[in-house]
Amino acid sequence: MVWSAFFIIVFRFIHFISFTSVSKIPPELLPLLGSHVPTVGGVSAAIERGVGIGCTAMQIFVKNNMQWFAKPLPDADAQAFIDHPLRKRLGAVIAHAGYLINLGVEGSENHEKSLRSLADEMLRCEQLGIRSLVLHPGSHLGAGLEAGIGCVVRNLDQLHAEHPTLKVRITLETTAGQGACLGARFEEIAEIISRVKAPKRLEVCLDTAHAFAAGYDLSSPKGAEKTFREFDTVIGLKRLSVLHINDSKSALGSRVDRHDNLGKGKIGLDAFRWIMRSKELAEIPKILETPKGKDLAEDVEAMALLRGFLP
Ligand SMILES: [Zn+2]
Numbered sequence: 470m471v472w473s474a475f476f477i478i479v480f481r482f483i484h485f486i487s488f489t490s491v492s493k494i495p496p497e498l499l500p501l502l503g504s505h506v507p508t509v510g511g512v513s514a515a516i517e518r519g520v521g522i523g524c525t526a527m528q529i530f531v532k533n534n535m536q537w538f539a540k541p542l543p544d545a546d547a548q549a550f551i552d553h554p555l556r557k558r559l560g561a562v563i564a565h566a567g568y569l570i571n572l573g574v575e576g577s578e579n580h581e582k583s584l585r586s587l588a589d590e591m592l593r594c595e596q597l598g599i600r601s602l603v604l605h606p607g608s609h610l611g612a613g614l615e616a617g618i619g620c621v622v623r624n625l626d627q628l629h630a631e632h633p634t635l636k637v638r639i640t641l642e643t644t645a646g647q648g649a650c651l652g653a654r655f656e657e658i659a660e661i662i663s664r665v666k667a668p669k670r671l672e673v674c675l676d677t678a679h680a681f682a683a684g685y686d687l688s689s690p691k692g693a694e695k696t697f698r699e700f701d702t703v704i705g706l707k708r709l710s711v712l713h714i715n716d717s718k719s720a721l722g723s724r725v726d727r728h729d730n731l732g733k734g735k736i737g738l739d740a741f742r743w744i745m746r747s748k749e750l751a752e753i754p755k756i757l758e759t760p761k762g763k764d765l766a767e768d769v770e771a772m773a774l775l776r777g778f779l780p
Pocket residue numbers: 642676713758
């Protein structure tokens with residue numbers, strides 16, 4: 470009895486130590502909540518904009534998302550971003566890769582451009598001290614799922630091999646599975662991770678609107694729990710480093726990617742309430758990518774709504 474009590478105390482102590490040492494996020498920054506913030510006026514302007522609307526996490530594009538290449542990011546701008554006095558008010562800064570990049574094909578001009586463009590974005594992230602670069606896995610453009618996944622694996626291996634020391638991790642985003650897009654099923658993401666040579670250099674982003682459109686019914690608390698349990702079984706929650714919090718204009722299983730404002734779409738608020746209250750997801754940055762005007766008023770409203778769900 471005495472020994473078992475002793476072991477329980479030791480176990481609890483070890484658990485306490487390991488739990489407290491794993492979490493590096495200052496409690497005043499939790500929940501890590503924010504939105505995709507425009508970089509008009511430069512990367513530092515995004516920090517002011519994000520913190521200005523109350524973000525404790527934010528996502529940015531590190532260059533124009535609809536162009537392959539951009540002028541180099543001056544070191545002075547990158548340093549100003551890192552040293553910005555408001556930077557410490559953001560517990561997480563995430564980058565989203567450009568929309569032209571497609572790692573799901575090979576042998577075309579766009580393949581070569583995709584590799585160069587993504588490498589450039591990885592280097593920009595490194596300059597800015599950003600550790601997660603969210604990327605849609607790609608489109609097989611009709612060649613089929615297996616062929617597409619093979620391309621993605623080879624392309625990621627090549628990027629990792631060419632840039633062995635970069636700290637930034639490519640964060641594969643689950644998709645709606647529109648057209649020939651890869652990554653709608655958790656199994657597809659898991660297969661990519663299991664086949665690359667450096668799986669530790671990959672993370673995963675779950676987008677609620679994409680998952681719903683891909684057929685994961687997280688519209689009820691039970692459905693949300695089931696979806697995240699399935700994510701844990703297939704991919705592993707330890708890989709999840711970003712959540713995109715979007716309602717969906719399109720129906721369950723429609724495979725159409727249309728984001729909507731929270732509570733206005735087909736997912737509904739129950740899912741978002743469940744996510745905000747989940748202890749397992751408490752430290753995962755939650756980023757809104759919902760429709761908004763220039764003043765970002767919709768983001769402010771949505772963040773207030775989400776914070777109101779906290780217990
Ligand atoms: Zn997303």
